[in-house]
Each structure stands twice: as structure tokens, then as C-alpha cells.
Amino acid sequence: FCLYVQPQYNQITEKLVGGEVLVRWKKQDGTIVTPGEFVPVMERSGLISRLDEFIWNQTAKYLSNRIKNKQNIVPLAVNISRRDFYNPRFCEIFYNLTEKYGILPEHLDLEVTESAYIENADLIIGIINELRSRGFKIKMDDFGSGYSSLNTLKTVPVDTIKLDMQFITLDDGDETSNFRGGVILDSVLRMAHWLGLPVIAEGVETRKQAEFLKSIDCAIIQGFYFSKPLPLDEFSALLDNSVPEYNDSK
Numbered sequence: 001f002c003l004y005v006q007p008q009y010n011q012i013t014e015k016l017v018g019g020e021v022l023v024r025w026k027k028q029d030g031t032i033v034t035p036g037e038f039v040p041v042m043e044r045s046g047l048i049s050r051l052d053e054f055i056w057n058q059t060a061k062y063l064s065n066r067i068k069n070k071q072n073i074v075p076l077a078v079n080i081s082r083r084d085f086y087n088p089r090f091c092e093i094f095y096n097l098t099e100k101y102g103i104l105p106e107h108l109d110l111e112v113t114e115s116a117y118i119e120n121a122d123l124i125i126g127i128i129n130e131l132r133s134r135g136f137k138i139k140m141d142d143f144g145s146g147y148s149s150l151n152t153l154k155t156v157p158v159d160t161i162k163l164d165m166q167f168i169t170l171d172d173g174d175e176t177s178n179f180r181g182g183v184i185l186d187s188v189l190r191m192a193h194w195l196g197l198p199v200i201a202e203g204v205e206t207r208k209q210a211e212f213l214k215s216i217d218c219a220i221i222q223g224f225y226f227s228k229p230l231p232l233d234e235f236s237a238l239l240d241n242s243v244p245e246y247n248d249s250k
Contacts, residue, residue, distance in 0.1 A: 001051065002026050003058055004229040005076065007238060008200060008222045011214055015245045016238065020077045020111065020222065021059050022229050023051065048081045055079075056097060060108060062232065064101035072239045077109035077139055082116045085124050091131055105135035109160075113141045117156050128157055139200070143188075153195070161192050165203040165223070186216045193217070 005019040025033040042048040056078050066073050084090055098105055110131065117124055128138050137159040153161070163185070192199045201213050204223030213221065230238065 001054065003055065003062070003232050005232065005235040006222055006229040007227045007235065008074075008220055009226050010219050010245060011210060011221050011226075012219045013245060016074055016242045017220060017245045018074045018077065018109070019235065021055060021079070023055055043081070043083070046083070049083050049087060052079070052081055052084055053093060056093065056108075060097040060101045060103055063103050063107050066236075066239070067103065071236075072242065072244055073107065074239065074244045075107055075109050075137070077111045079111045079141070080116070082113075082119055085116070085120070085127055090127060091134075094131065094136060095134065106137060109137045109139055111139045111141040111162065112158075114143050121155070125156060132157060132159070141202075153191075158197065160198045160200060161188075162200045162202045162222075163188060163218070165201055165205075165209060182212065185212070185218075189216050189218050 001023050004022045004024055006022060007016055008018040008020065009015065010017050023035060025038050027033060039048065039051075042051055059076055059078050063073055063076060087093075094105075094108070094110075097103070097108070112124070112128070132138060138157070139160040139162050140153070140156065140158040141162045142164045143153075143161045189199060198220065199218055200220040200222055201209075201218050202222045204210055204213065204221045204225045206225060209223075210221060210225050213219075227238075
């Protein structure tokens with residue numbers, strides 16, 4: 001298993017501001033297998049938590065090495081599976097990672113899908129509150145992909161919303177759909193701003209989507225329009241040749 005990172009950009013300043021850590025399975029013959037093929041199998045077998053912990057550890061190690069070498073860094077977000085919350089050592093794992101590798105909690109963002117909150121809200125909210133009290137930032141992933149978004153946002157403590165662009169298409173030629181999609185996006189952004197929550201638009205694939213998001217004050221973008229997920233060495237080269245908005249390594 002090897003790490004990839006999909007960069008996140010501020011399209012107003014055109015600067016790199018963060019990244020989401022993803023995983024690929026590189027087979028012995030060099031074939032790259034995407035998560036859509038192997039993650040469901042690992043979830044059914046119960047191995048997903050072991051994979052998650054491996055990714056968290058490798059991400060913390062990567063950040064630590066760059067800090068030690070006085071190289072640019074940006075906060076990197078790692079994904080949390082529902083099963084992870086049932087691990088009694090869950091919070092301890094992250095506390096130990098920051099201590100072991102000498103990184104700050106703000107260097108390692110935690111992404112939790114909106115749907116995960118539905119399963120056992122009290123348990124998850126309690127864990128999230130504990131992590132936030134220790135300085136970790138929580139991102140609600142896939143916001144808008146479910147039917148409980150507004151209620152979840154009302155009750156769940158988060159620091160950032162990741163808006164799922166896949167549930168709205170602005171380029172399908174259907175003017176009615178485009179109008180309604182635009183109104184929904186605008187309303188979600190206004191609501192988030194009123195709540196003081198930053199928004200990252202995920203899955204941005206076209207100039208039209210990016211320009212519309214800019215027009216409604218959504219600056220932070222993640223998606224193929226700006227960059228596909230990059231192998232770790234390519235992401236490192238991008239960092240080395242950038243002036244990120246976030247940089248406390250020097």
C-alpha cells in the first residue's frame with residue numbers, strides 16, 4: 001500500500017493550502033489498484049482499521065521528516081472509517097502519533113464522513129469533542145451526499161465542511177437543474193459562513209464549477225480541475241516548488 005495526496009488550493013490566492021491523503025495498492029506487477037476495488041473488501045473482512053492506522057502512521061512520519069529537514073508542509077487530512085470509532089485506543093493512537101513524530105495536532109486533520117455520524121452519534125460526538133479539545137481539526141467529509149446534512153450540522157462539532165460536488169452537476173445542459181444546483185450551493189455556503197465554518201469544495205472537475213464557487217465565496221478547492229491525486233514523491237516536489245499559505249516548518 002502506498003500513499004497518494006490530492007492537493008487543495010485557494011483559488012483566490014492560487015496557493016497550496018492542504019491535501020487529503022489517499023491510498024493505492026501497488027501490486028507486484030506494478031498495477032495500481034484504486035480504493036474503490038479493495039476498501040469494500042477490507043471493510044467486510046474487518047481489516048480496514050489496520051489499513052487506516054498504517055496510513056495515519058505513514059502520514060505522521062512523512063510530515064515529521066519534512067519538518068526535520070526544514071521543508072515546506074501543509075496540513076494533511078486522513079480519513080476515519082466508522083469502525084475506527086469502536087477502537088478503545090482510537091484517541092490514544094493520534095495522541096501517540098503526535099508525540100512519537102513531534103508533529104502538532106494541527107498538522108493532521110481528521111476527515112469523518114457525514115453518514116458516519118448517523119450510526120452512533122453520541123459515541124462519535126464524544127470522541128470528536130475529546131480530539132478537538134487536544135487541538136485536532138475535524139472535517140465533515142461528503143457533506144450533501146446524504147439526507148441528514150442540516151440536522152447533522154446542527155448537532156455535530158466540526159471545524160470544516162467538505163462539500164460534495166458530485167450531488168450537483170453544473171455542466172449537464174439542464175438549465176433548471178443548474179439553477180437549482182446553484183441555489184443550493186449558494187445557500188450551503190451562506191449557512192456555513194454564518195456558522196463560522198470554512199468550506200472545501202471537493203470533486204471540482206471543470207472551470208465552470210470553479211468559477212461558480214469563486215462567485216459565491218468558496219475559495220478552497222479540491223478536485224481534478226486543479227490536480228489529480230499525486231504519488232508522495234510528486235506531492236513532495238509540488239511542496240518544494242510552492243509557497244504554501246500554511247508553513248510553520250522554517
